[in-house]
Amino acid sequence: MIQLLICADDLTGAMDTGVQFAKKGIRTEVLVGRQVDFDRIDPAVQVLVVDTETRHTSPAEAEEAIYRLVVRGLEAGIRYYYKKTDSALRGNIGAELGGMLRAGGKPLFFFPAFPKNGRTTSKGIQMVNGVPVAESVFGKDPFEPVRHSRVGDIIGEQSQARVRDCLPGDALAPTCEDDILVCSAETDQELETWSRQFPENDSLFLAGCAGFAEYLPNSISFVREQPEKTVASEKLVVVSGSVNEITLLQLQESKAQADLWIELSDRQKFDPSYTQSEEWQAQLRRIREPDCHLAVLGVGRIDLEHEGEFERQTPQSQHRDVVSSNLGSIAQDILHNIKDVTLAVFGGDTLYKLLSLADTRIRPCWEIEPGVVAAQLQMEGETRYLITKSGGFGSSDMIGKIQAAVNPCKEEF
DSSP: OOOEEEEESSHHHHHHHHHHHHTTTOOEEEEESSOOOGGGSOTTOOEEEEEOOOTTSOHHHHHHHHHHHHHHHHHTTOOEEEEEOOTTOOSSHHHHHHHHHHHHOSOEEEEOOBGGGTEEEETTEEEETTEEGGGSGGGGOSSSOOOOOBHHHHHHTTOOOOEEEEOTTOOOOOOTTOSEEEEOBSSHHHHHHHHTTSOTTSOEEEEEOHHHHTTGGGTSOOOOOOOOOOOOOSOEEEEEOOOOHHHHHHHHHTTTTOSEEEEOOHHHHHOTTGGGSHHHHHHHHHHHSTTOOEEEEEOOOOOTTSOOHHHHTSOGGGHHHHHHHHHHHHHHHHHHHOSSOEEEEESHHHHHHHHHTSOEEEEEEEEEETTEEEEEEEETTEEEEEEEEOTTOSOTTHHHHHHHHTSTTOSOO
């Protein structure tokens, strides 16, 4: 029976939060799409993560999507809710928190920190590796830069909710004047301490990222099983649609060790028919060869001054969707044509397009490192192996770490 409903705005975020429960033996499933039939969910599932894919929608659409999902969850008898937000506070933060407030009718506790990945909240200010988020790489995002560092200011861009900052050691005691309590934390110990302040029998409306989700089992009683293990293929293919500088560095770091390394061309990114071309078929044959243990395909940096032919033919407002769709098609083609492969997808948009192109079910299993998730993918009646990562996560040698996790001496994935 579903005890906890997690509402995520993108798919890599849904994965890195869902795995916090799965790795502890709590049956967890991730779904894509807003139309959820709770009656058809496996009764053994205790945590359901729904990717509403609302990070890039209008604020009004995002708020309504969360509101409707939570209302349907309440009608289905679910008691606990978690609005999963981006740890760098990108997306429709205020609107989505507002949607949960409207549906739940109770104050909402917000824990934005993810200390294991360098995201901390200090006196209401969101920090990335010690730098205020608006001054970090996320403030330079080419599509949707984060313009404020105070969490309350980010919420206030899209919501009239009354926000109060809470510091470690404060009691979580909302008053009639409070809508959202932003709870600061700079360490995992502080997050764990916060998690033990909730009465177990109360219904709860919470928000945050994977950082606080790890400690939610302190507040909610779950039935636990032996965590699921699975064997992976040692052939690793990385498909990256992220333009985040952290991921771009990871791609560059992998260049020397890759058997095939491709910075995707203008045509590969913008031509919808690319996967039908002989060029792609030749690359696919190279990936399939037994001596190709690591292939890396990434979009590279955005160059606004030197647009290619296919890019010029694509309206700028459609760039993100077209590129992620093409990368999703490339990833699907790899899975369809190469059975013995582990696919790593960097970036939530690309992952969403991959899963929306096929009849799939996904179950997170464990973490390679914080925010980097190993999962089982049920696709076309077969079990495939998938690794997911948000563009902003991971060390510079991340691809090497992933390859080590699926190399020949592996026992378990």
